[in-house]
Amino acid sequence: MNALSSLKIIPMLLPAALLLILAVMWLPEYQALLDNDSVQAFKTSFIGILLEALPFILAGALLSSLLQVFVPDHIISRWIPKKPIPGILFACVLGIVFPVCECGMIPLVRRLIQKGMPVYVAIVFILSGPILNPVVYGATFMAFRSHPELAYARMGLAFATAFLIGLIVFFTVKKSPMRWSIQREMGDTAHSHTVLGGKLASIFVHTSEEFFEMGKYLLIGCLLTAAIQTFMVRDSLVAIGAQPLGSYLFMMGLAFALSLCSTSDAFVASTFLHAFPAGSLVAFMVFGPMLDFKNAMMLMALFKTKFALYLFFLIFAVVFAGSVVITAWL
Secondary structure: OOHHHHHHHHHHHHHHHHHHHHHHHHOOOHHHHHHOHHHHHHHHHHHHHHHHHHHHHHHHHHHHHHHHHHOOHHHHHHHOOOOHHHHHHHHHHHHHHOOOOHHHHHHHHHHHHHOOOOHHHHHHHHHHOOOOOHHHHHHHHHHOOOOOHHHHHHHHHHHHHHHHHHHHHHHHOOOOOEOHHHHHHHHHHHHHHHHHOOHHHHHHHHHHHHHHHHHHHHHHHHHHHHHHHHHOOHHHHHHHHOOOOHHHHHHHHHHHHHOOOOOOHHHHHHHHOOOOOHHHHHHHHHHHHHOOHHHHHHHHHHEOHHHHHHHHHHHHHHHHHHHHHHHHHO
8 A cells, every 4th residue: 555545635635624714714603603612612622532542543553563564474473372262361461561542452453463463362452452451450440549349340341341252253253354455455565565665664654554544533533522522411311321221321322422541531430439330330431442432433444344333232232231240249
């Protein structure tokens, strides 16, 4: 894939941006529109989410490029156990070695798959990596200092969910779920590396390709997330959350909509400590890093639609059932 192909979207966006600016400026009541509290809240939310996610996308793209340039394919294949259970356990431990936020996980995993990582192992890494790492554990423990069992429950449910989904994917998915463009890239990797020449140049080119490829889906996800955060009716959702099982659905839906980073979502969950069951808070902290608006857009870009929807269902079903069961222990 040509390095400039990822930049083709920019010339198309510039005229659209100019037309949008002119349309706003020429609206008869454009001052009232720009001063509207909801628009200001939308802009603040969008910029905040984007700035929070961009460093992790860049870090994931950079790690992906370093893997591409410096790590031979046979090394990755040699590291990963061949049997499913050791392979899944290996993927869970990878989160400690690569403590990458969910925003930067997709570019990294995409490169690992191209290097030979089995898809079921990659899925486990995507699900467990953003949670099963020391940074997230420390943040969760600090947010629930008076209830440390919630930090243990978060780690336990995340591990169990990733392990179970990894086994399900191993036994039920036999064909490659990667999009055709990604599979074609896997065949062109060696050629593009030799043509570019020079390891430093290769790192910059691969990083820019990964960043722009995932960045456009991140932008769409951030726009939708900011709109939901700004315009959703919170009072009605809280009323739904007061129902016995409604609290679990509410907290999981809130995690999907807010799209918080896994290192900060525990502090948001702690504000619901005395209003919702403890299991629903664990569901919020596990479901969000595994599946939120931004992550869903990037997963849809990486995997075929049918497999992505199958994965979304598995995440929802396992986290929901696990959080309900874990409430009895909490």
